[in-house]
Amino acid sequence: MTDVKKLIEILNAETINFSENREITTGYCGDFLSFVISKAPVGAAWFTVMSNVNVAAVALLAEVPAVVLCEGVKPDEGLSARCKAEGINLISTELDAYGASVILGNEIK
Amino acid sequence: MSQDCIRLEFKVDSENFASAGSASESVKTQLKLLGIGSSDVRRVAIAMYEGEINMVIHADGGKATVEIYHDRVEIILADRGPGIADIALAMKEGYSTAPEDIRALGFGAGMGLPNMKKNSDEMRIESKLGIGTTIYMTVRLT
Numbered sequence: 376m377t378d379v380k381k382l383i384e385i386l387n388a389e390t391i392n393f394s395e396n397r398e399i400t401t402g403y404c405g406d407f408l409s410f411v412i413s414k415a416p417v418g419a420a421w422f423t424v425m426s427n428v429n430v431a432a433v434a435l436l437a438e439v440p441a442v443v444l445c446e447g448v449k450p451d452e453g454l455s456a457r458c459k460a461e462g463i464n465l466i467s468t469e470l471d472a473y474g475a476s477v478i479l480g481n482e483i484k
Numbered sequence: 485m486s487q488d489c490i491r492l493e494f495k496v497d498s499e500n501f502a503s504a505g506s507a508s509e510s511v512k513t514q515l516k517l518l519g520i521g522s523s524d525v526r527r528v529a530i531a532m533y534e535g536e537i538n539m540v541i542h543a544d545g546g547k548a549t550v551e552i553y554h555d556r557v558e559i560i561l562a563d564r565g566p567g568i569a570d571i572a573l574a575m576k577e578g579y580s581t582a583p584e585d586i587r588a589l590g591f592g593a594g595m596g597l598p599n600m601k602k603n604s605d606e607m608r609i610e611s612k613l614g615i616g617t618t619i620y621m622t623v624r625l626t
């Protein structure tokens with residue numbers, strides 16, 4: 376088990392919004408929002424390259440502790456504003472979803 | 485008492501794509517205030533969000549009505565969009581007619597209707613080509 380603060384550190388990630396340090400128990404990779412809604416496990420850090428405002432609605436529905444934008448993707452203005460307003464942890468890393476997942480996996484095990 | 489219900493109505497606007505999901509978020513807030521259990525709230529919110537997004541993407545918006553009873557939540561999503569030609573096909577996981585620009589936003593997995601089915605206890609679709617679509621969902625509170 377790890378948490379959002381630790382994840383930011385090990386991914387060398389940029390913090391776009393940090394609201395609350397939440398526990399992370401696993402990860403989920405996906406860009407199709409309806410898959411994320413139905414499949415992201417509780418406690419999963421969500422790795423994606425989607426950067427539009429709909430990501431915030433999905434993060435709330437899936438109740439993920441953090442959204443990790445991969446491949447150096449930056450959120451559009453609507454998304455970062457929404458994450459700040461709703462208290463969603465949003466970070467960005469240069470790593471791809473696989474690279475980021477491996478690092479998280481090693482930290483958790 | 486058992487027949488009493490709280491009724492909420494929302495206009496689902498297709499213009500403001502950025503705020504899509506606001507109706508389901510209002511419902512989520514309301515259900516939490518009523519002290520409804522978090523897994524029930526989650527099911528209602530997911531079922532409604534998927535339906536709301538579908539009205540925005542596929543039907544130019546519509547109307548959402550939510551009735552909260554002591555034992556269940558009834559959701560009615562009505563639009564005057566193009567209608568669904570083959571409902572059984574539309575219900576299949578992976579079937580989607582979402583255009584490329586919408587897919588670029590992360591929609592179009594063809595998982596919305598299956599998610600609605602999965603998160604509701606009853607679901608019925610009425611649709612006529614050229615007239616519109618109405619979806620009725622019931623989520624029983626546990």
Ligand SMILES: Nc1ncnc2c1ncn2[C@@H]1O[C@H](COP(=O)(O)OP(=O)(O)OP(=O)(O)O)[C@@H](O)[C@H]1O
Nearest residue numbers: 409538542543574580581591592593594595596597
């Ligand atoms: N309200 C609607 N009016 C007209 N057609 C609809 C409506 N809702 C769904 N459909 C049709 O049914 C298909 C399947 O819907 P579904 O929600 O499962 O997938 P999607 O919206 O294409 O993708 P996703 O929900 O995974 O982002 C849609 O692509 C569309 O053709």
Ligand SMILES: [Mg+2]
Nearest residue numbers: 534538596597
């Ligand atoms: Mg859909």
